[in-house]
Amino acid sequence: MNKVKSFAGGIHPLHAIGSGKGLTQSLPIEELPAPKRVYIPMVQHIGAPCAPCVAVGDHVARGQKVGEVRGFVSAPVHASVSGTVVSIAPHLTIGGNLVPCVVIENDGKEEWAPECALGERSPEEVDASAALAAVLEGGLVGMGGATFPTHVKLSPPKDKRIDYLLLNGAECEPYLTADHRMMLENCKKIIGGVQVIARILGNPQCIVGIEANKKDAIARMEQAAEGTGITIASMPVKYPQGSEKQLISVLTGRKVPSGKLPMDAGCVVVNVSSAAAVYDAVMLRRPLTERVVTVTGAVGQPRNLRVRIGTLVEELVAYCGGLKGEVDRVVSGGPMMGMALFDLAVPVTKGTSGVLALTREQTSPGKLTNCIRCGRCLKGCPMHLMPFELCNDVEKNDWKAAEKHNVLDCVECGSCTYVCPAKRAITSSIRIAKRQVMALRKKK
Ligand code: SF4
Numbered sequence: 479m480n481k482v483k484s485f486a487g488g489i490h491p492l493h494a495i496g497s498g499k500g501l502t503q504s505l506p507i508e509e510l511p512a513p514k515r516v517y518i519p520m521v522q523h524i525g526a527p528c529a530p531c532v533a534v535g536d537h538v539a540r541g542q543k544v545g546e547v548r549g550f551v552s553a554p555v556h557a558s559v560s561g562t563v564v565s566i567a568p569h570l571t572i573g574g575n576l577v578p579c580v581v582i583e584n585d586g587k588e589e590w591a592p593e594c595a596l597g598e599r600s601p602e603e604v605d606a607s608a609a610l611a612a613v614l615e616g617g618l619v620g621m622g623g624a625t626f627p628t629h630v631k632l633s634p635p636k637d638k639r640i641d642y643l644l645l646n647g648a649e650c651e652p653y654l655t656a657d658h659r660m661m662l663e664n665c666k667k668i669i670g671g672v673q674v675i676a677r678i679l680g681n682p683q684c685i686v687g688i689e690a691n692k693k694d695a696i697a698r699m700e701q702a703a704e705g706t707g708i709t710i711a712s713m714p715v716k717y718p719q720g721s722e723k724q725l726i727s728v729l730t731g732r733k734v735p736s737g738k739l740p741m742d743a744g745c746v747v748v749n750v751s752s753a754a755a756v757y758d759a760v761m762l763r764r765p766l767t768e769r770v771v772t773v774t775g776a777v778g779q780p781r782n783l784r785v786r787i788g789t790l791v792e793e794l795v796a797y798c799g800g801l802k803g804e805v806d807r808v809v810s811g812g813p814m815m816g817m818a819l820f821d822l823a824v825p826v827t828k829g830t831s832g833v834l835a836l837t838r839e840q841t842s843p844g845k846l847t848n849c850i851r852c853g854r855c856l857k858g859c860p861m862h863l864m865p866f867e868l869c870n871d872v873e874k875n876d877w878k879a880a881e882k883h884n885v886l887d888c889v890e891c892g893s894c895t896y897v898c899p900a901k902r903a904i905t906s907s908i909r910i911a912k913r914q915v916m917a918l919r920k921k922k
């Protein structure tokens with residue numbers, strides 16, 4: 479095991495909200511029974527939406543494609559149960575948008591599509607191009623929440639040499655433990671996925687970065703990686719350790735220049751659960767139809783659940799004993815980067831890592847005051863931005879100044895908002911500025 483140093487900036491979000499990981503980190507992954515209906519959104523990724531390729535009344539098998547890609551930056555979607563398509567219509571999704579969904583009535587037969595039932599592939603069958611094709615067909619996206627299509631990430635231009643494949647096992651968001659449990663319970667599959675991805679990328683050096691507070695996962699992953707040449711690195715506990723640019727800096731010492739991508743620093747970063755999904759899709763011929771979700775916070779019984787894509791969040795919450803106490807907000811993801819839900823009747827997608835119920839006490843923003851120029855936001859920003867200046871730019875609607883202050887480098891980690899004693903909604907303001915600057919760039 480390698481021990482590495484931390485990155486500059488960042489925070490330890492433990493004092494006010496607690497890490498919350500103790501609620502679920504020792505609980506084995508449980509299978510949530512498949513629901514009676516699943517709602518499969520045509521948008522579960524960054525990029526072009528899918529187009530439905532089934533019709534109402536069709537019988538579909540699990541793993542059958544129900545949404546086809548309409549562009550390179552996209553990922554197909556598949557049925558997560560066998561049954562009958564009962565509707566194709568817009569449905570509310572986690573982001574608060576109405577998105578076309580293929581709704582399937584589960585027949586309970588658990589019948590897999592013929593192409594998914596051909597058994598395991600042998601390693602000789604899977605050269606780099608066959609593996610990449612299977613990644614695309616499997617509908618894989620970044621499962622840490624970014625949802626960038628994996629086949630695009632694994633297809634760098636020919637002039638970009640990839641020296642490092644970095645596996646993100648940081649799971650630095652408070653409360654979430656789905657990746658931790660995946661590393662404990664599916665370590666061999668993750669290592670198998672790393673080997674497949676490494677083959678696609680021309681065998682770069684592979685490093686799995688895990689935060690030092692997951693000692694059991696480090697030990698399990700080291701055992702699984704023995705003899706493979708894959709390094710397991712123990713990283714200091716700090717937020718946002720799992721952000722791509724911070725992970726690259728910590729594990730390789732390289733810097734991703736402003737406005738550039740990890741591949742510009744010779745790196746590809748993949749989440750550990752995504753690596754397991756790559757193994758499923760490439761070696762076991764199983765597309766992405768389920769994922770592990772941490773359901774936690776103010777619920778009857780917090781759990782880590784293996785959930786079919788398209789299951790409504792309200793069903794996960796009900797299985798975990800419902801909401802408990804004075805719940806103010808239910809969030810998809812963790813408390814730092816998660817998204818508040820308007821409605822719990824929204825389907826779990828490929829990027830849903832957690833469902834967190836927060837009480838009124840936890841969400842109370844405190845009294846808003848003027849900026850006192852304390853500089854805490856500056857010190858905590860892992861991207862070395864000036865959050866208070868960006869806030870001022872937003873107040874003045876000065877998008878040119880925001881661009882000059884590198885607003886697009888913001889990774890929306892929420893560290894500035896978390897540390898601000900004036901309780902300013904800095905990250906929300908910055909999100910607005912990013913949208914405005916992007917819109918202005920498109921107009922040029
Ligand atoms: S400015 Fe952006 S990157 Fe910096 S701390 Fe705030 S949210 Fe994080």
Ligand code: SF4
Nearest residue numbers: 849850852853855898
């Ligand atoms: S942390 Fe808040 S009060 Fe302090 S400088 Fe930043 S915006 Fe101002």
